[in-house]
Amino acid sequence: MPSVRLDERDLAFLGGDEGEGARLAMSILVRMADVVGARELLDITAAHIDSSLYQGPATLEFAERLADGGARVRVPATLNVSGVDEHGWREWDVDESWAEPARRQMEAYEAMGCEPTWTCAPYQTQARPGVGEQVAWGESSAIVFANSVLGARTERYPDLLDICCAVTGRAPAAGLHLTRNRAGQVLVDLSRIPRRLAAEPALYPVLGHWIGLRVEGRIPVLDGLPARPGEDDLKALGAAMASSGAVGLFHWVGLTPEAPDPDAAFQGREPATRLRPGPTELRAARDELGSGLSDAEGLDLVVLGSPHFSLSEFAALAGLVEGRRCHAGVRLVITTGRAVRALAREAGYLNAIESFGGELTVDTCILTTPMLPESIRRLMTNSAKYAWYTPGLLERAVAFGSLSDCVESAVAGRVTRDEGAWTAGP
Amino acid sequence: MDRRAVSDRSAASDSGPLIGRALVAGAAEGAVLYSSEPLSFWGGYDAETGEIIDRRHPLAGQVGAGRILAIPATRGSSTTTAVLLEAIRRGTAPAAFLTRGPDTFLALAAIVAAQLYDRAPPVIALSREEFDALRRIRHARVEPGGTVLAR
Numbered sequence: 001m002p003s004v005r006l007d008e009r010d011l012a013f014l015g016g017d018e019g020e021g022a023r024l025a026m027s028i029l030v031r032m033a034d035v036v037g038a039r040e041l042l043d044i045t046a047a048h049i050d051s052s053l054y055q056g057p058a059t060l061e062f063a064e065r066l067a068d069g070g071a072r073v074r075v076p077a078t079l080n081v082s083g084v085d086e087h088g089w090r091e092w093d094v095d096e097s098w099a100e101p102a103r104r105q106m107e108a109y110e111a112m113g114c115e116p117t118w119t120c121a122p123y124q125t126q127a128r129p130g131v132g133e134q135v136a137w138g139e140s141s142a143i144v145f146a147n148s149v150l151g152a153r154t155e156r157y158p159d160l161l162d163i164c165c166a167v168t169g170r171a172p173a174a175g176l177h178l179t180r181n182r183a184g185q186v187l188v189d190l191s192r193i194p195r196r197l198a199a200e201p202a203l204y205p206v207l208g209h210w211i212g213l214r215v216e217g218r219i220p221v222l223d224g225l226p227a228r229p230g231e232d233d234l235k236a237l238g239a240a241m242a243s244s245g246a247v248g249l250f251h252w253v254g255l256t257p258e259a260p261d262p263d264a265a266f267q268g269r270e271p272a273t274r275l276r277p278g279p280t281e282l283r284a285a286r287d288e289l290g291s292g293l294s295d296a297e298g299l300d301l302v303v304l305g306s307p308h309f310s311l312s313e314f315a316a317l318a319g320l321v322e323g324r325r326c327h328a329g330v331r332l333v334i335t336t337g338r339a340v341r342a343l344a345r346e347a348g349y350l351n352a353i354e355s356f357g358g359e360l361t362v363d364t365c366i367l368t369t370p371m372l373p374e375s376i377r378r379l380m381t382n383s384a385k386y387a388w389y390t391p392g393l394l395e396r397a398v399a400f401g402s403l404s405d406c407v408e409s410a411v412a413g414r415v416t417r418d419e420g421a422w423t424a425g426p
Numbered sequence: 427m428d429r430r431a432v433s434d435r436s437a438a439s440d441s442g443p444l445i446g447r448a449l450v451a452g453a454a455e456g457a458v459l460y461s462s463e464p465l466s467f468w469g470g471y472d473a474e475t476g477e478i479i480d481r482r483h484p485l486a487g488q489v490g491a492g493r494i495l496a497i498p499a500t501r502g503s504s505t506t507t508a509v510l511l512e513a514i515r516r517g518t519a520p521a522a523f524l525t526r527g528p529d530t531f532l533a534l535a536a537i538v539a540a541q542l543y544d545r546a547p548p549v550i551a552l553s554r555e556e557f558d559a560l561r562r563i564r565h566a567r568v569e570p571g572g573t574v575l576a577r
Binding site: 032053 | 449464466468469470473479480482483498500501502503504505506507508509511512514515516528530531533535536537538541542
């Protein structure tokens with residue numbers, strides 16, 4: 001017998017009253033509640049489903065077992081990226097033998113009633129959960145955004161479990177769902193970062209990468225930066241922390257909802273550890289994000305948009321490429337969601353980007369669909385997440401730079417980076 | 427005779443059996459692959475070959491299939507579970523997992539695999555001290571109750 005306390009609805013799911021798919025979902029949830037030591041399940045109001053990612057026959061089989069068993073989501077559920085750009089995959093090197101099962105997996109999640117948003121950044125266009133709202137989100141970069149920036153409450157849900165929560169409307173009452181587990185643990189004092197570097201957008205992915213390696217699964221509290229980050233900055237920061245570490249929540253004093261002051265962020269406790277990065281450490285962290293591709297070397301692809309490119313990022317990119325041309329030997333691809341692409345087109349940003357030679361891929365990204373031709377060996381990106389996963393997943397060389405570095409490199413046909421902000425001094 | 431194996435055996439027997447908590451119970455035996463560095467399976471483990479492919483990880487290039495994988499925890503991507511489920515289906519997954527404290531991602535993949543494929547690698551949570559003791563163990567047996575014996 002499970003040690004978790006179940007109510008009548010839970011027992012009905014478990015008994016198969018709601019069908020075989022819902023029974024399977026609840027049985028997995030109850031086992032996991034036991035693993036995490038939850039005494040009970042709680043109600044959730046929404047979910048974001050990362051299980052949509054095709055990783056081979058097993059993930060498809062799991063999805064179809066649920067869908068064919070009549071499972072339907074009980075709460076609004078957005079879908080993360082899939083294994084394929086549903087309508088645009090033929091423009092790239094995607095094999096039919098990958099695209100077909102990946103599409104079937106997309107259909108299985110749509111059949112369960114999930115919304116076909118197909119983005120890792122659902123908060124850019126969809127309804128956002130409010131402060132304190134209990135949700136079940138998958139996708140590491142979205143989880144950290146929901147917890148930290150929105151103040152919603154989700155545990156770090158792995159693939160296969162987020163959908164079980166959505167189908168039952170329940171989640172184990174444990175981890176980041178509970179107030180006591182949301183207290184900051186590590187103070188990251190940013191007062192040594194010079195103003196010039198604080199004004200550089202590439203600071204945020206680099207800082208996130210540096211912090212994630214050091215805090216692993218603990219909760220960092222950031223304070224003291226002589227600048228105020230925007231939402232795209234926080235998106236990049238969190239995604240980087242969630243890649244190099246296992247961070248599901250950070251606080252930023254005076255900025256994020258649970259951190260009006262340091263005392264609130266730490267829930268009255270003392271930080272267990274203090275970190276104080278300066279420009280030298282951060283420059284080293286920036287260089288560490290690259291792998292096998294140095295400055296001035298030739299380039300095949302510039303890739304932007306992990307997490308998915310936002311409307312404001314499209315605006316910034318359009319401004320940088322206006323009236324210019326991408327080098328003939330370089331492709332520029334931007335990965336984004338369908339909804340943001342439509343907004344960017346409507347706003348006129350895509351004219352400048354497409355005239356420059358830029359291409360868009362939606363629903364997915366270069367890491368989740370095998371889309372790159374063999375001839376593309378050398379990548380450059382402003383995303384710490386792309387940079388972190390490229391060597392292992394794509395077996396290709398990668399350089400990391402700011403958005404403006406990426407554009408200049410795309411024009412020059414080789415890696416070029418402005419060192420200005422990264423050198424010591426104010 | 428391999429002298430290293432002899433000395434390892436004496437070092438391991440000094441530590442005695444390690445009493446873990448079986449998040450997913452099962453028996454397994456094999457060579458221990460140990461690292462003090464967390465690992466993401468997405469971008470870190472090739473489900474086709476069982477090779478560890480995170481180029482920044484100390485175990486990069488090693489094959490995890492059939493081994494007893496001892497890592498403190500998983501990190502990073504939510505998709506670690508999906509990659510591991512696929513590896514279990516293909517028979518390229520480690521024979522067992524030993525972690526420092528409970529790792530819910532590894533446990534979930536094993537729990538779903540038990541439902542889908544009627545097989546699952548045991549997932550055992552150890553204390554910090556017991557996990558650190560694995561550093562000296564080359565070959566181990568995992569008992570159904572969660573006890574780990576050096577062999």
